[in-house]
Amino acid sequence: MKVEQLFDVKDNVVAITGAASGIGLAIAEVLAANQARLVLFDIDKASLAAASDRLTQTGVEVFARAADVRDRRALRQAFDEAVAHYGVLDTVFANAGIGAGPGFVGLEGARYPGGALEAITDNHWDDVIAVNLSGVFATIQAAVRHMKSRRMGRIIVTTSIASSRNQAWIGTPYMPAKAGAAHLVRQAALELAEFNITVNAIAPGAFATNIGGGRLKSAEVAATMSRNIPQRRVADPQDVQGLALLLASRASNFITGAEIPIDGGASLGRGS
Ligand SMILES: NC(=O)c1ccc[n+]([C@@H]2O[C@H](COP(=O)([O-])OP(=O)(O)OC[C@H]3O[C@@H](n4cnc5c(N)ncnc54)[C@H](O)[C@@H]3O)[C@@H](O)[C@H]2O)c1
Known part of the structure; x- marks a missing residue:
């Protein structure tokens, strides 16, 4: 099969939270460049409107709605409206996520008391779990109702290499939230395989996005981080596009329950 057919997503209806x-926008851009029809969800109305306008100008169809993945009822309604608009839903990227602030060690290597277990507030814990774990469940649940009856669908969750590798400089609530999301991906893959719905995860390492106040965009932070990445750089959001296209297209027909790191080798260790 030719590459154009194997990775064809033309007219597919693809929702992205x-x-x-950052990563979600880069995914939207590669799908737009390949003529998918887009459903864009985000809590940030102004940025969503800007992204939607820009993508619409490239000639693709865009359905954008402000949606908070913590609000299950509203999210279900937003998915229902998108499906009412397009008639179908082929693919969903459960990508929305937030950082959990600094961990118990700062990037410079010193202990950071603000990230210690006893300093984590109830609100902070609850919020990270609500967005990064419960929000993924809510997104999968809202999408799957529209996929099962057609016996086809693709669900792709943005986890993190933190799902399986603890990192002292990342806020502790992030770890179980992402590990939970990764395990949910495997369970959902098991349940949905016979409905021809695949469920996979993209596990990014360090990407220069707006997460955590955009600290990975700082040249100084990126240089420090890069020392622990075998490819010796932090990723650009666009680095996710090939994997996103693979997982959204028929090229990945028989891949399900996989969590694929995209991290310049960081999950292997430091390198030299
Ligand atoms: N950047 C990294 O280094 C990195 C590493 C590993 C995993 N990730 C994961 O990648 C995903 C995307 O993050 P990013 O790095 O592109 O960050 P980002 O901040 O650039 O983008 C995240 C988007 O999610 C939206 N969002 C936040 N809370 C939401 C909510 N409750 N409902 C709906 N939308 C919400 C934000 O408004 C933002 O537009 C997240 O799941 C994140 O945990 C990022």
Whole structure:
């Protein structure tokens, strides 16, 4: 099969949460460049409107709605409206996520008391779990109702290499939230395989996005981080596009329950 057919997503209806920035926006851009029809969800209305306008100008169809993945009822309604608009839903990227602030060690290597277990507030814990774990469940649940009856669908969750590798400089609530999301991906893959719905995860390493106040965009932070990445750089959001296209297209027909790191080798260790 030719590459154009194997990776063809033309006219596919693809929903993305957290679509207004960073990794979600880069996913929207590659799908737009390949003529998918887009459903963009984000909590940030202004950035969503800007992303939607820009993508619409490239000639693709865009359905954008402000949606908070913590609000299950509203999210279900937003998915229902998108499906009422297009008639179908082929693919969903459960990508929305937030950082959990600094961990118990700062990037410079010193202990950081603000990130210690006893300093984590109830609100902070609840919020990270609500967006990064419960929000993924809510997104999968809202989407799957529209996929099962057609016996086809693709669900792609943005986890993190933190789902399986603890990192002292990342806020502790992030770890179980992403590990939970990764395990949910495997369970959902098991349940949905006979409905011809695949469920996979993209596990990014360090990407220069707006997460955590955009600290990975700082040249100084990126240089420090890069020392622990075998490819010796932080990723650009566009680095996710090939994997996103693979997982959204028929090229990945028989891949399900996989969590694929995209991290310049960081999950292997430091390298030299
Ligand atoms: N950047 C990294 O280094 C990195 C590493 C590993 C995993 N990730 C994951 O990648 C995903 C995308 O993050 P990013 O790095 O592109 O960050 P980002 O901040 O640039 O983009 C995240 C988007 O999600 C939206 N969002 C946040 N809370 C939301 C909510 N409750 N409902 C709907 N939308 C919401 C934000 O408004 C934003 O537009 C997240 O799941 C994140 O945990 C990022």
